[in-house]
Amino acid sequence: MIVPADPAERAAAAGLIDGRPLEPGQSRRVSLERLTAAVATRGPRLTPGAVAAHACNRRLAANARRRAQQTVAIDRIRAQLESAAAELPYHVRVLVGPETVFTRLRTLGWVTRLLNAPDPAELLGQALQVAARLPPPGRRIDRRLLVPGNPHALDTGALPALVLALTNSSGTRARSAWARLGVDCDDLLGGLIITGVMPRGWRIPSGATFTLPPRELARVDWEPPETTGTWVFVTENPSVLAAASGQALAQHSLVVPRVICTAGTPSQRECEAIGALSDAGWNIAVRADFDQAGLAHMRALLAEAPVAVAWRMGTADYLSVVPEGTDVLHLQDSDAPWDDHLVPVMRKHSVPAYEEDLLPALLADIAAGAPGSCAL
Incomplete structure (x- = not known):
C-alpha cells in the first residue's frame, strides 16, 4: 500500500x-x-x-452481476422450454424430447442465440407454437399456414431455424427437414426423384434421373413396366438413388435401376403416386431409416400401397447394422406393423440405423431387380 x-x-x-x-x-x-x-x-x-x-x-463485481443475470435468464428459458414442450402433441413431443431438448439447444448454440434476441421468451414461444401445429404422421400441411396471418414467417430467419432445432431436424437441407416433419413448401419444388420409371407419354433418356414435382404427381399416370411384376424400389435418402445410378454407369449396365426417392418423409400426394404404381403393373418395395420418422414414413407408404413390401426393414436387417449408441427412441408397439419384433428390438438397442448403413445390400438388390432380406 x-x-x-x-x-x-x-x-x-x-x-x-x-x-x-x-x-x-x-x-x-x-x-x-x-x-x-x-x-x-x-x-x-x-x-x-x-x-x-x-x-x-x-x-x-460487474462480471459477477452479469453472470448472475445470465443465469437467471437461462433458467427462465429452460423453464419455459421444458414446460411448453411437455404439453406438445405426442407426435411432436417425441421429436422434441422434453427431457433432453434444453441440452440439445444449448449444444447447438441456441441458448446463446436466444439470450441475444430482442425478446427471447417471445421467439421461443413462437417456435413452440409452430411446433404444436405440425401434422401427425401421414398428414401434410403447407408451411405458409403454420403461422396464421403471416405466410412468410417461416421463409428465413431465426424462427424457422429454431423450429427445426426444436424438432431435432437441423443439420440437413431446410426443405428436406421440413418434408420430414410433414410440411410442404410449395407444389413446384420437391416431389419424387426418379430413375427408371416415368409417367405415361413422357420421354426421358434411358438412365436419366429427374424430379416429378407435387403438381405433376397430382395427376400422374405411370407407364407400365415392359414385364408385368417388375420391381421398383422406393427409398428415403437420395444417396441410395445416386449410388445405384452411379453403380450402373460404372458397370456399363444395360439394365437401368428402377428407383424412386422421396427425399425425406413423403407427402400424402407422393404416397398416393407411389401407390398408383401397382395399378400400372409394378411391384413395389419400400423402405426408410430405422428411426421414429422412418417408421412413420413406412406406415404412410404402406397405407397407400398395401401391396408393397417392406424392403430390408425387418428385425434382422436392423440388427445387421445397428451401431452402438445412447439415443432414446420413442416408439409405440404399433409403429412397425410389418414386423412385430422390430419395435421391441429397436427399444432394446435404443439407437437409430440409417439406409446408408445397408447400402451394399440395397445396391445388390437393385442390381438384381428384386428385394432381399437379411437372415441372421
Whole structure:
C-alpha cells in the first residue's frame, strides 16, 4: 500500500496501516486479512475490493452481476422450454424430447442465440407454437399456414431455424427437414426423384434421373413396366438413388435401376403416386431409416400401397447394422406393423440405423431387380 500525498486522503486511510506513520509516497506491504478487518471497522459491508473499485470509479463485481443475470435468464428459458414442450402433441413431443431438448439447444448454440434476441421468451414461444401445429404422421400441411396471418414467417430467419432445432431436424437441407416433419413448401419444388420409371407419354433418356414435382404427381399416370411384376424400389435418402445410378454407369449396365426417392418423409400426394404404381403393373418395395420418422414414413407408404413390401426393414436387417449408441427412441408397439419384433428390438438397442448403413445390400438388390432380406 502506498501512502497518498493528499492530507485528506492520508487522514481517511489512518488506522488502516499498522506500524509507525509513513511519509507521503512511501509504501508498506500489508496483510490482506488484516486490511480487510481494518476496513470492516469503517462499515460492515466494506471490503478492500469495494474501496478500490470506488477509488477507481469502477462498478463493483460487474462480471459477477452479469453472470448472475445470465443465469437467471437461462433458467427462465429452460423453464419455459421444458414446460411448453411437455404439453406438445405426442407426435411432436417425441421429436422434441422434453427431457433432453434444453441440452440439445444449448449444444447447438441456441441458448446463446436466444439470450441475444430482442425478446427471447417471445421467439421461443413462437417456435413452440409452430411446433404444436405440425401434422401427425401421414398428414401434410403447407408451411405458409403454420403461422396464421403471416405466410412468410417461416421463409428465413431465426424462427424457422429454431423450429427445426426444436424438432431435432437441423443439420440437413431446410426443405428436406421440413418434408420430414410433414410440411410442404410449395407444389413446384420437391416431389419424387426418379430413375427408371416415368409417367405415361413422357420421354426421358434411358438412365436419366429427374424430379416429378407435387403438381405433376397430382395427376400422374405411370407407364407400365415392359414385364408385368417388375420391381421398383422406393427409398428415403437420395444417396441410395445416386449410388445405384452411379453403380450402373460404372458397370456399363444395360439394365437401368428402377428407383424412386422421396427425399425425406413423403407427402400424402407422393404416397398416393407411389401407390398408383401397382395399378400400372409394378411391384413395389419400400423402405426408410430405422428411426421414429422412418417408421412413420413406412406406415404412410404402406397405407397407400398395401401391396408393397417392406424392403430390408425387418428385425434382422436392423440388427445387421445397428451401431452402438445412447439415443432414446420413442416408439409405440404399433409403429412397425410389418414386423412385430422390430419395435421391441429397436427399444432394446435404443439407437437409430440409417439406409446408408445397408447400402451394399440395397445396391445388390437393385442390381438384381428384386428385394432381399437379411437372415441372421
